[in-house]
Amino acid sequence: MGRATTVAALALSTLVLAGTAAASLCVWRQPDTDISGIFGSGSYKTVFADITDSLKVKIEKRLGIALDADETQFKYFPVFKGTKRVGTVMTHAGKGQFGAIEVVVAVVEGDSGPVIKAVRIQRDREKAKAALRSTEFLSQFKGMGLTDKFTVGEDLKTAVAGAEKASQAVATAARKLLIVYDELGRP
Amino acid sequence: MSFIKFALKNLFAHKTRTTLTLGSMTVAVAVLFTLVSFNSGYEKALKTQLQGMGIHMMVVPVGCPYEAASLILKGGKIPNYLPADVLKEVQAIPEVDVAAPMFMSAIVRPDEGRTDIYVGIDSSTIRLKNWWKLKGKFLTKPNDVILGSDVKLIELSTIGDQIYMPEKDVTLDVVGELQPTGNEDDGFFYIPLATAQAMFDQPDKLTGISIRLKNPDDAPVVAAKLGKIKGAEVITMGELLGTMMTLMGSAKSLLLSIVMIIIVISALGVLNTVLMSVFERTKEIGVMRATGASQAHIFGLVWLETLMLSLLGGIGGLGLALVGARALETVVKKFLPLAPKGSVVALEPGSFLLIMAFVLGIAVVAGFYPALRAARAKPIEALRSE
Amino acid sequence: MEIASACTIKPAVNAKGLVRTYRRGAEQIRALKGIDLNIQCGEFVGVVGHSGAGKTTLLNLIGLMDRATEGSLSVLGHDTARRGVRFDALRRKNIGFVFQEFYLMPTLTALENVLLPTMWGKARDMTEIGSAISDRVPSRQRAAELLKLVGLGQRMTHKPSELSGGEMQRVAVARALVNSPRLLLADEPTGNLDTVTRDGIFNLLLALNRDSGLTVIVATHDLSLESRFTRVVRLEDGNVV
Known part of the structure; x- marks a missing residue:
């Protein structure tokens, strides 16, 4: 390989690597897989909702914890089967035990308010990776609603002994998204 | 009018x-x-x-950068390495002020849409990159890690936290955070050189050596000397700029x-x-x-x-x-x-x-x-x- | 103020066998069919005839706006057929034009319109660009005095759109005089004006001829004005009758 090419490539790699550094914190990474896994089939739209100061106060009061600094806007994804609205997907990046955990939550309308249809994990670096992603752990969330506590050790079991922190991170994310969805007026 | x-x-x-x-x-x-x-x-x-980088030239394996760029992106391993001995040769050149060895490798997780890039360094990098603003402390123990500013945001982790690498089953302790530098340095996990080499099964290998000269005007002389090292290629920042x-x-x-x-x-x-x-x-x-x-x-x-x-x-x-x-x-x-x-x-x-x-x-x-x-x-x- | 430059050449205009033909498509039009004419300095000449008789063509030839097809024409002693005669410069320093349509610049004030001819350089033969003398006080002063002379001392900064037809024609007369011409040519100067205004303009031209000795040639189809010229040249179908 020519020397000039080498130099050009190094220059290019500098550019490219610089490019990868910019990250969007929580995107919906695999919508197609998630939709077919949760809803069977369907399509989705992307909607942005700003969190106003007054809304922030209401959400934080219900949550009992503060929203993250960058959570001034939430994205939600209405899911359709044909023209029929079948549910809503939201995503969240939260702190686990060994790095970030990104959670995908599907919400549907229940008899008395919104309930969780499914919780999936799209990114994590936990030691209990397999247990966290197991059906056993994640299926616990199905049907949970606004009145549930989402507390590991009470109404939820940990994924595996020792992964309580990561399990709770998933639970907290699910509850936060459920409350935000409710506060946004169940759009 | x-x-x-x-x-x-x-x-x-x-x-x-x-x-x-x-x-x-x-x-x-x-x-x-x-x-x-x-x-x-x-x-x-x-x-x-x-030039603000204070790096006047780099020594890389012959043929490396092109493949490095493409492979890092695609998630492969860099096939060519410099033997660690080269570092001693470089350090022996009197015009060289600092020669900082580096071992870089990436772990790609296509499902998760993330690529972790690990950079093994030693304390000479801190001397070389004297514009780095480090919060916390430098790497001392084998399992220490310093996070680039973007990595810190992506992993929502901070000093005192642990970072786990499932692929290598290694748990790292976050001991430092880099303030934003505005360049690619923000996107890396910095770990001790030996840890990086061991983690990727390449003991005594380097992917590059960054060099600062005592006097930048000596670049041609040093480049000539470095050119004689087998399997190594020298790239000056002037060339990089030109390209x-x-x-x-x-x-x-x-x-x-x-x-x-x-x-x-x-x-x-x-x-x-x-x-x-x-x-x-x-x-x-x-x-x-x-x-x-x-x-x-x-x-x-x-x-x-x-x-x-x-x-x-x-x-x-x-x-x-x-x-x-x-x-x-x-x-x-x-x-x-x-x-x-x-x-x-x-x-x-x-x-x-x-x-x-x-x-x-x-x-x-x-x-x-x-x-x-x-x-x-x-x-x-x-x-x-x- | 000297209105006109002295006219000492005899005759001021001398035409022999003047012919002017035009081509309109395939048709050949003989607008002038051989005119003999002598006009002396100080005359107030009316060129009268119906429209299409050739009045404008004759005035354009005398005014050095056009060249004859045949025959000879000398204006103020200059043989117009001779090569090297610079019509622009001659016209600029010797001839003032007044048109039926006034032709004032709509963007300029009355005073600026009067000053327009001075932009091309009043002094003899300064034809090159850049020699245009801008806002020379004497020009400006003269233009203002001329506007007073034609009765528009109070209307100097008005644009043409703010002036009546008679006022516009007075501005046009002042413009024709700004370079102290020897010859004033007016082509149907009252054609667009009502009777009262017409008389005002006509009297102005008459006064210029009488008081300043300016040679004035007026083309008109208005036969009622005939009696007021010192001499009438009657045109019919391209011939003097």
């Missing part, structure tokens, strides 16, 4: 038309000016950025040619405006002839109108560029492959004069035809026309 005042009155007899023409000329000149200013400013910014400028150049020349076309179109707009006003003023031109104006007078008057229209557009463009350079810069930057941080537009009088000469040159040509049309009209026919 002067010729110039008369020409101006003629121009602004049709305010809307003249203003529109003037507007398009103004915008075209402003963009061209910004773009030309980009060049010098860009080179300056890039040079500052590269980046070349990469830039193609993108820029495309933009430049587009703007040139815009200017020519604006000039056609000027031509059209003046030509229309010539047609409309056929009678007035007849009167001017009847009151003693020669063909040269009429030609001069119409030409002057074109020149003034272009000149006003040019000056307007300068004004717009001065006022809106920042905004224009943002727009122009979007079309360029690499834009250094900070301002890259250097508004220089020289470039403005150059552009004005260009604009006036076009105006001289554009004004010629309408002026000729006007001057050629026979006075009685001009007066008779309805």
Whole structure:
């Protein structure tokens, strides 16, 4: 390989690597897989909702914890089967035990308010990776609603002994998204 | 009443038309000016950025960078390495101030849309990259990690937290965070050199050595000495800068040619405006002839109108560029492959004069035809026309 | 103020066998069919005839706006057929034009309109661009005095759109006089004006001839004015009758 090419490539790699550094914190990474896994089939739209100061106060009061600094806007994804609205997907990046955990939550309308249809994990670096992603752990969330506590050790079991922190991170994310969805007026 | 005042009155007899023409000329000149200013400013910014690094050259394995770029992106391993012995040879060169070894490898997780890039370093990197602002402490234990500022945001982790690497079953303790540097350093996990080498099963191997010289002027001498090392390739920052400028150049020349076309179109707009006003003023031109104006007078008057229209557009463009350079810069930057941080537009009088000469040159040509049309009209026919 | 430059050449205008033909499509039009004419300095000549008789063509030839097809024409001693005669410069320093349509510059004030001919350089043969003398006080002063002379001292800064027809024609007369001409040519100067205004303009031209000795040639189809000229040249179908 020519020397000039080498130099050009190094220059290019500098550019490219610089490019990868910019990250969007929580995107919906695999919508197609998630939709077919949760809803069977369907399509989705992307909607942005700003969190106003007054809304922030209401959400934080219900949550009992503060929203993250960058959570001034939430994205939600209405899911359709044909023209029929079948549910809503939201995503969240939260702190686990060994790095970030990104959670995908599907919400549907229940008899008395919104309930969780499914919780999936799209990114994590936990030691209990397999247990966290197991059906056993994640299926616990199905049907949970606004009145549930989402507390590991009470109404939820940990994924595996020792992964309580990561399990709770998933639970907290699910509850936060459920409350935000409710506060946004169940759009 | 002067010729110039008369020409101006003629121009602004049709305010809307003249203003529109003037507007398009103004915008075209402003963009061209910004773009030309980009060049010098860009080179300056890039040079500052590269030389601010304090790294004067790099030693990499022969054939490495090309594949490194593509493989890191695709998630492969870098096939070529430098033997660790090379480091000793480099350090033995008296002109070398700091030689910092580096081992870089990536773990790609396509499902999760993330690539972790691990960079093994030792304390010489801290000496080399003396602009780094480190929060916490440097790597001391084998399982210590320092997070680039973007990594910290992505992993939501901070000093005291643990980071787990499922692929290698390694748990790292976050001991430090880098403040944002504005370059690729923000995106890396920094771990001890030996840990990195062991983790990726490449003991005693390096992917590169960054070098700072005691005196940057010694670069050619040192490059010659380093060139003798087998399997190693030397890249000076000067070369890197040159290549980046070349990469830039193609993108820029495309933009430049587009703007040139815009200017020519604006000039056609000027031509059209003046030509229309010539047609409309056929009678007035007849009167001017009847009151003693020669063909040269009429030609001069119409030409002057074109020149003034272009000149006003040019000056307007300068004004717009001065006022809106920042905004224009943002727009122009979007079309360029690499834009250094900070301002890259250097508004220089020289470039403005150059552009004005260009604009006036076009105006001289554009004004010629309408002026000729006007001057050629026979006075009685001009007066008779309805 | 000297209105006109002295006219000492005899005759001021001398035409022999003047022919002017035009081509309109395939048709050949003989506008003038051989005119003999002598006009002396200080005369107030009416060129009368129906429209299409050739009045404007004759005036354009005398006014050095056009060249004859055949015959000879000398204006103020200059043989117009001779090569090297600079019509523009001659016209500028010797001839003032007044038109039926006034032809004022709509963007300029009355005063600026009067000053227009001075832009081309009043002094002899300064034809090159840049020699235009801008806002020379004497020009300006003279233009203002001329506007006073034609009765528009109060209307100097008005644009043509703010003036009446008679006022516009007075501005045009002042414009024709600004370079102190020897010859004033007026082509249907009252054609667009009502009777009262017409008389005002006509009297102005008459006064210029009488008081300043300016040679004035007026083309008109208005036969009622005939009696007021010192001499009448009657045109019919391109011939003097």
